[in-house]
Amino acid sequence: MAAPTEIEPAAGPAAGPGERGGPPGARRGLLRYALAKLGGALLSVGMVVVATFFLFRLIPGDPAVAYTRDVPLTPDQLDLLRRQMGLDRPLPEQFLDFVLRALRGDLGTSYEYRRPVAELIGERLGPTLLLVGTGLVVAVTLGLWQGTRAAWNHGGRLDRFSTGISLTLWSVPTFWLGLLLLMVFAAGVGPVPGIFPTRGMEDVDAPDGPLYLLHVAHHLVLPCVTLVAVVYAQYLVVMRSSLLDEIGQDYVTTARAKGLRDAEVRRRHAVPNALLPTVTLVFLHIGLVVQGAVTTETVYSWPGLGLLFYEAIKGPDFAVMQGTFMVLCVAVIVMNTLADVLYHVLDPRVGSA
Amino acid sequence: MSEATARRRGALARFWRDYRAQRAGLYGAAILAAAVLAALVTPLVTDPAGLDVTRATGEKMAPPSPEFPLGTDESGRSILLTILWGSRVSLLIGFLSALLSMVIGTVVGITAGHFRGWPSAVLMRITDWFLVLPSLVLALVLAAILGGGTSTIVLAIGVTSWASTARLIRAQTLAVEARPYVERSRVLGGGHWHVMTRHVLPNVAPLVLANTTLTVASAIVTESTLAFLGADSGQASWGSMLRGSYDWGAVTSGAWWYVLPPGLCIVAVVLAFTLCGRALEAVLNPRLRGVS
Numbered sequence: 001m002a003a004p005t006e007i008e009p010a011a012g013p014a015a016g017p018g019e020r021g022g023p024p025g026a027r028r029g030l031l032r033y034a035l036a037k038l039g040g041a042l043l044s045v046g047m048v049v050v051a052t053f054f055l056f057r058l059i060p061g062d063p064a065v066a067y068t069r070d071v072p073l074t075p076d077q078l079d080l081l082r083r084q085m086g087l088d089r090p091l092p093e094q095f096l097d098f099v100l101r102a103l104r105g106d107l108g109t110s111y112e113y114r115r116p117v118a119e120l121i122g123e124r125l126g127p128t129l130l131l132v133g134t135g136l137v138v139a140v141t142l143g144l145w146q147g148t149r150a151a152w153n154h155g156g157r158l159d160r161f162s163t164g165i166s167l168t169l170w171s172v173p174t175f176w177l178g179l180l181l182l183m184v185f186a187a188g189v190g191p192v193p194g195i196f197p198t199r200g201m202e203d204v205d206a207p208d209g210p211l212y213l214l215h216v217a218h219h220l221v222l223p224c225v226t227l228v229a230v231v232y233a234q235y236l237v238v239m240r241s242s243l244l245d246e247i248g249q250d251y252v253t254t255a256r257a258k259g260l261r262d263a264e265v266r267r268r269h270a271v272p273n274a275l276l277p278t279v280t281l282v283f284l285h286i287g288l289v290v291q292g293a294v295t296t297e298t299v300y301s302w303p304g305l306g307l308l309f310y311e312a313i314k315g316p317d318f319a320v321m322q323g324t325f326m327v328l329c330v331a332v333i334v335m336n337t338l339a340d341v342l343y344h345v346l347d348p349r350v351g352s353a
Numbered sequence: 354m355s356e357a358t359a360r361r362r363g364a365l366a367r368f369w370r371d372y373r374a375q376r377a378g379l380y381g382a383a384i385l386a387a388a389v390l391a392a393l394v395t396p397l398v399t400d401p402a403g404l405d406v407t408r409a410t411g412e413k414m415a416p417p418s419p420e421f422p423l424g425t426d427e428s429g430r431s432i433l434l435t436i437l438w439g440s441r442v443s444l445l446i447g448f449l450s451a452l453l454s455m456v457i458g459t460v461v462g463i464t465a466g467h468f469r470g471w472p473s474a475v476l477m478r479i480t481d482w483f484l485v486l487p488s489l490v491l492a493l494v495l496a497a498i499l500g501g502g503t504s505t506i507v508l509a510i511g512v513t514s515w516a517s518t519a520r521l522i523r524a525q526t527l528a529v530e531a532r533p534y535v536e537r538s539r540v541l542g543g544g545h546w547h548v549m550t551r552h553v554l555p556n557v558a559p560l561v562l563a564n565t566t567l568t569v570a571s572a573i574v575t576e577s578t579l580a581f582l583g584a585d586s587g588q589a590s591w592g593s594m595l596r597g598s599y600d601w602g603a604v605t606s607g608a609w610w611y612v613l614p615p616g617l618c619i620v621a622v623v624l625a626f627t628l629c630g631r632a633l634e635a636v637l638n639p640r641l642r643g644v645s
Contacts, residue, residue: 040478047482058498171623173574175581176595176616179604183612187605198605287487294490295578299599309490313497314583325494329486336485 034341041337048329053098056322067318068111107323112315117323120308127201128304132293134220135227140282142228143235144275150236151243151274152266162240166233174292178226178299185222196222199301223300230292238281243274276347283339287332371636378632384625388618392444395437403434404589414603417610424610426594427601435589436614442590444622446506447573453511454572455518455565462522463557467530467549477523483516489578496584503586510575518564522557529556559637566630570623577619591615 059066064081073081086094101108107117150162169177188194197203197219206215246252247270255269290306297306305324312320372378402408411425418424423432465476495509529535535552543551579585580592581599594615598604603611 043478044482044485048486055494055498060500167627168620168624171570171574171620171627173577173581173592173616173619175578176612176619179595179599179612179616183604183607183609187607189607284485287485290487291489294487294493295582298582309493310582313493316497318498321494321497325490328490332485332487 030344033344037337037340041333044333045330048326048333049099049102052322052326053095056318059318066316102326107326108319110317110319112312112317112320117319120320121305121323121327124303124305124308126304127302128293128297128306130216131220131223131227131297131302131304132289135224135231135292136282136289138224139228139232140235140279143232144239144278146232147236147239147278148243148266148271148274151240151247154240154244154247159240162236166236169229169233172230174226174230174295175299177229178222178296181222181226182299201303223296223302226296226299227289227292230296231289234285234288235278235282239274239278242277242281243270246270246274249273276343280339280343283335283342286335286339290328290332368636372632375632375635377628378635381625381628381632384621385629388440388444388622388625391437392440395441399434399437401438403431404438406430414601414606414608414611416608423614424608426597426611427603432594432610432614435594436591436618439588439590439594439615440618442503442586442588443573443576443592443619446503446510446576446586446590447569447622449503450507450510450514450572450576451565451569453507454515454568455561457511458515458518458564459522459554459557459561461515462519463526463549463553465519466523466526467545467553476519480516480519480523483513484520486513488513489575492575492579493582493584496579501585501587503588506576506579506584506586509579509584510572514568514572514575518561518568521560521564525557525560526553529553559633563630563633563637566626566633570626570630573619573623573626591619 062078064078064085064087067085068078068081082088086097089097105118107121109115110117110120113120146162150159153159182198183189186194186196186198201216201219202212203215206212252265252270255265260268293304294306294309296302297304298310301307305328308320309324309328311317312324315321403410406428409425409429409431411421411429411431413425413427413429415421415425415429421431421433423436426432426435461476461480465473465480492509492513495512496505499505499508530548530553535548538548538552576590577592577595580590581596583596585593585596592615595612598608598611598615601611603609
């Protein structure tokens with residue numbers, strides 16, 4: 001986790017010197033840039049696969065026993081399983097098999113659920129996308145808006161207040177914030193009853209039709225608020241510092257000299273330019289959102305990937321752990337690469353958009 | 354030699370004068386001093402027998418009373434006592450894993466900044482990889498695979514949190530190595546080791562210090578999150594207390610004395626470390642720029 005003070009273009013979306021030519025050269029530059037980024041992403045995914053393979057070979061004891069855990073098996077069955085898992089073959093062969101299976105989308109079988117891991121992950125993807133998607137939209141909107149206001153009146157009361165809030169929120173562990181919200185708004189304080197459900201995405205007696213959406217939305221409120229509180233402070237800080245950079249620029253002074261009103265300088269000139277690096281950084285730090293989702297889903301028993309991962313850790317169900325780990329990592333890498341390339345497409349200074 | 358000592362003493366005095374001007378940093382340092390003191394004094398003034406489930410004397414889940422100022426937990430242990438002993442685990446893991454993270458980050462950062470060409474490219478590739486991955490998820494997997502224990506948790510946090518330090522140190526190393534006196538040293542025959550340890554390291558050390566303070570803060574948060582998600586060291590820490598409060602329904606039954614104190618302790622200590630780190634950065638950074 002990075003401190004809010006050190007948010008900087010870490011994976012540097014900086015334009016190289018060769019990409020500043022006219023439109024045709026710039027387009028070729030963009031293509032080369034995108035290909036390079038794609039190559040980097042493929043390398044990263046490859047590193048994830050290699051790391052996963054060797055990490056999960058570090059498990060002490062017999063993997064066949066570790067993966068099946070409490071399921072009682074006869075020695076013959078264990079032998080068969082070892083052969084199925086390929087444990088009797090040499091390591092390079094095992095590795096090749098592992099990679100080929102992963103490419104086909106075969107992530108192994110969970111003995112806890114007695115089902116393929118890929119199927120389990122597919123089921124849990126929807127709720128996670130709902131939670132993370134809603135949370136991101138709210139957090140980005142709120143963070144950018146507050147960050148803009150803080151930077152535009154920097155040094156003022158609002159600015160100091162926002163900085164204080166984001167510092168505090170950064171010090172609060174996600175899960176504890178979730179517990180507090182759960183205690184106050186779901187369980188209720190003293191005579192005040194709870195107004196939100198304590199767990200899950202739907203109850204057994206969930207209504208049908210349009211009411212179902214409301215039912216789920218009602219369950220979504222607390223997890224979403226928790227997730228937003230954790231990540232929005234980061235966006236606020238990034239937007240603030242990136243707008244502060246723009247305020248010092250000559251073109252802002254020019255805009256003011258032209259006689260534009262303050263709000264217009266902000267809306268038409270400074271904010272659009274500050275938005276670009278901010279939105280990129282939001283996606284570059286998507287890993288934080290994934291971490292937030294794991295803890296939030298655990299606290300509220302939200303039936304998503306994060307909860308699946310947590311249950312696998314608790315088991316421990318190594319097959320599910322391994323599959324979820326790879327899926328989460330690859331998702332983060334894909335988002336990062338998209339952000340990198342998108343920045344290059346959108347930045348007018350690169351001249352290809 | 355004595356001249357150098359005098360100069361260092363002068364720099365230290367100047368540092369302290371600048372740091373004192375940072376009000377928030379002073380508050381942070383005061384909170385930290387109190388927390389560390391409490392953690393050190395606890396074994397001298399309290400009896401760890403109260404942490405044993407079988408020898409707990411209190412009622413189960415009792416609200417605060419004169420005998421138990423912060424109430425009791427699900428097996429009748431004093432929450433205050435557990436918090437005091439838990440502070441030792443939380444702080445120790447926070448310090449140790451930040452130390453590990455700092456060592457890895459500094460070594461990788463200086464090496465990647467000093468050697469150009471492919472070693473640097475490979476190291477930065479690995480650093481970026483660690484920077485992008487969700488570190489908590491990786492730490493959880495590491496802790497689950499290696500099994501419980503303090504050293505496992507320290508390893509899991511340290512190995513997954515060094516990447517931003519390495520990037521910072523590498524950038525600073527590049528800046529330091531561009532200075533003429535480093536070139537002079539190289540011309541006079543200074544080898545890689547000499548340049549890295551005698552010229553680069555002392556110059557990046559202040560930055561490392563400020564960064565480590567911030568790393569301790571995030572390490573304590575990570576430790577508590579890991580403990581809450583089931584990867585604890587086997588000893589009571591603030592995070593594992595919150596795990597207990599969640600498991601035993603303290604949250605839904607309104608047993609606030611079990612949920613609030615451990616969390617507030619985490620927030621206070623983490624905030625204190627963050628304030629100190631920011632104050633250190635504010636004091637040290639202009640000087641770093643002033644030298645170059």
